Amino acid sequence: MVTDASSATAARSPFGPRAHHQQVRLFRIYNHYRLVISLMLVGLLFVDPFTTDSKFRWLDYYQAGAVSYLAINAFVGLMLLARLQPRQRHITLSILIDILIMHGLLLASTGITNGLANLVIVSVAAGNILNPSRMGTFYAALAAICSLGISGWAVLVINESADDIVRAGSLGILYFAAAFVLQGISKRMMRSEALATSRARSIAELEQINQQIIQRMRTGILVLDRFGQVRLANAAAEELLFGSVNSQGSAEHQNRLLPKPLRKGLEAWLKNPNMRIEPFQASPTSPLLQANFTQLDQERGDQILVFIEDMSKVTQQAQQMKLASLGRLTAGIAHEIRNPLGAISHAAQLMEESPNLDNGDKQMLDIIRRHSKRVNGIIENVLDLSRRRAANSEQVDVRDWLTEFTQDFQQTRDDGSKAIIELLADDAVPPARFDKSQIEQVMVNLCDNGLRYSKQQTGQNRIQLVVGATADGERAYVDVRDFGPGIAREHRHSVFEPFFTTDKSGTGLGLYLARELCEANQAHLSLVEDEQPGCRFRITFAHPGRMI
Template identity: 65%
Template sequence: MSLLPENVLINQREDSLNPISTDPGASTMTSSHTSSPVQGYRLFQIYNHYRIVISLVLAGLLFVDPVQLEHPMRLPAYYQAGVLAYLAINILIALFLMGGHRPGKRRITLSLLTDILFIHFLLATSTGITNGLANLIIISVAAGNILTPSRVGIFYAALAAICSLSIAGWGVMVLGENVDNVVRAGSLGILYFGAALILQSVTRRMQRSEALADSRARSIIELEKINQQIIQRMRTGIVVTDQDGHIRLANGAAEELLFGRTGHQSHHSRVLPVALLEGLAAWKADPTKRPEPCQVQQTSPMIQASFTRLDEDNSDLVLVFIEDLSKVTQQAQQMKLASLGRLTAGIAHEIRNPLGAISHAAQLMEESGDIAEADQRMLQIIQRHSRRVNGIIENVLDLSRRRQARAELVNLRDWLAGFREDYIQASNHNGRPVDITLELATSLPPARFDTSQMEQVLTNLCDNGARYSQEKTNEAKLVILAGATADGERAYVDVRDFGHGIPQEHRSSVFEPFFTTDKGGTGLGLYLARELCEANQAHLALLDNTESGCCFRITFAPSGRLI
């Protein structure tokens, strides 16, 4: 299936993209001397219909009172038997063809030779070369040169000329006929060869044209397939829609960004999401104004849509390009944090040395027995902020040293069960392990990710969730839920806590670096978690939750997509 209709197909010029097209001349040379099997079969069918009609006419004339001819028939009994035999052979061949039998080149050649010989037999047994049946031989020779335009075609003409001259010579030498019949037979021979040469030339030209057309058609088909592969694998969403926002066609990236599902969809009644419909209306009002970025779903990233008319002459269709802004934002933040990481790496020892001295001095002062209570609180503040500064340095250094994801195909059911056990054993919130409820869907597709990096992400989410749940309910409890998206091709994991939740005004900033509402936090935890998810082609989002607490969702890429 093409991404775009034929009249709106993306331009695919042969001279601009033809990496795998073959040389048309080479294809022509290889096929110029051979007819297409299907075409040869159809031509032979047509020729056999013609032979049946001729044989029926000849057979019908046997039942008509003979007309007084200038030259009587030589062998009327043989002539009648020849006509009936010719009719029987043609009917038998027709039955074979109707039964689906496809004759090869040898059988076609044998059939044409039999045809030429039979007609000459009818000439010899009737009135000789002067009979009008001689004209039928020209048609047989012509058909032979169309069906097999090679040296065999010349052989048909030579055989017909020899047979005609033989019949004329026999009539002159044995039957005492006029010598002019030999001249007539020679003229017929010239016609045979002329028809053969002319039709072979015409047929070869037609075959070369057909081969060239086939070669170009194959090149166009190959280019269309290349375009389809490129368009479907692009991470930029491409949508064709009408003026009212009804989607005609969309590639895989657009399906994923707009509807959260992959693959080709056949629902012709779909319309653009509300956010894009507003952008389309704004663009139609002012085509020079670029629509604002938007988010169509909670679990989808921010996108930027660009609208253009598909064809200046066809204003009913609009082409929409959809860019994933999270990629651009991620690259900008990576550049910023990479610079910050290099700066931090350069001055880490300069900061850590005095920081270590401050922390060590505070510890020594705490161990002194004559410290006032107010001073003790000040020392605790010094220790807490020293640890926070050290944590910020460690996190920024981790960003600059982050390794590339080593993805593998993972059975989420088993992996989540193992993670839950390991986390419960290692966790300790006020002396009690975290209570994690694991809810798994019946049908859970596999996911592809780096297990160590994804473990780091879940550990961060569980740490935050357990801490906030304990602050509100005095119990460190969580729910980890795993399921599949609507298309059934992608898995997701939800981590839900029972804390106070995140205020609405802060929800859009939770993934920004150094943003935190916890005085003791660094503001890099959730940012690092989203960065690790993006490195594994997954997406981390904060869902609108009607229940208490927060719910973070990790949506994985389709398991067949390689990182």
């Protein structure tokens, strides 16, 4: 009930809730002042006992008024300690009680000439600070009327000097002057505070928007100290450098060490700020990255701002331009190539039917048939690249999808042979967002390659599929492991380049096309290096809540 009443009072305040809270705080301070004054008035009754009634008109009334004033202030103080939220009417009533009790004490003592009249000015001033409106003017008017009333009564009834009326008039002028001056100051301060609050709110909203934009950026942003410690990092930087996603910013990852390649680049840049460091990989499964450094504080140089760019995007764009040109060229001449290619293949088939072929001729025909098929495959792959459609992403339960894919893949194998596919899955795998048809095309390519190389090495069509979550538990991944001879270390960085192949019958576009399809779905295809036999390719899906 107290909270609701406070909220309603704040809503009615002309300067908003913050001004109301400021008003309550000032009233608490003013009540401390009232309590001290009332204690002093009561204490003076004991410190300076009165042996004569000549100083007071009605000593008993004065003592009763001082004690009552102390009791009222003590009660209000206890209520404030009990977390009472005073409303506007409580503040108004307190100011009115102060003005009336002080004039009552003046009347019971020596009149308007008593020093207590100065305390009335404080009460009027406090009233205008706490309530800078027409009510504040009413406080001044009430105090002036009471002062003139006491002085007029003293002159007419007990024959006091007429100078008291002049003094009362002077006090009335002070009351009104204090009211007008303090009202103006209070209103100006409240308007300034309201303006400052509004601007602070706007700045906070702008900061929140900027924070959201920075967190959603695909460019990694780091703030480092001069020792290379991470002070701030956005989500993209966490993902690119550390393989984790922190959507709330970098507060949890302060003082984290940089990856070794980036730390060496920072040391080289500190020695030569004009130097541009070479692209690097934060980990074997991360994409190729480019870092740019700049001083965040040009004067002190304490902090360094780092922009982390995913170079695979730039490389992808260059390769897309190259393949787009190649695709247009291939589309233009595909018909011209396929016609003679078809004639060559058909002629080879006719020659195979001849009964007069020796073994050498048969070998030549086999070479013609295989290379005709290879040329046709190259044309088909390049055409697929040039007319690739945009991804149609949907949220997918990766475990269920991979189980279904494994069953379909077993049933639709071209050679009809039985494949051994071991499916391993973690208990908790986050969902992913991707185009099923495109990622299935990637999986078919990886599985076909894995089965082929496993059979070459072990004589068995055997692969292993593993689905799990990254270290931060935010993203899913799928591993395709074969048991073949593996890839030579000098070729590991070239396996995703177009037209690179170690198989004489391959086109060199399968893995490139697979990575292109993964990139179109904001996933990353990488070759994982470990001590196990064969190759392990990993598809790391993007965070489903951060996809753009």
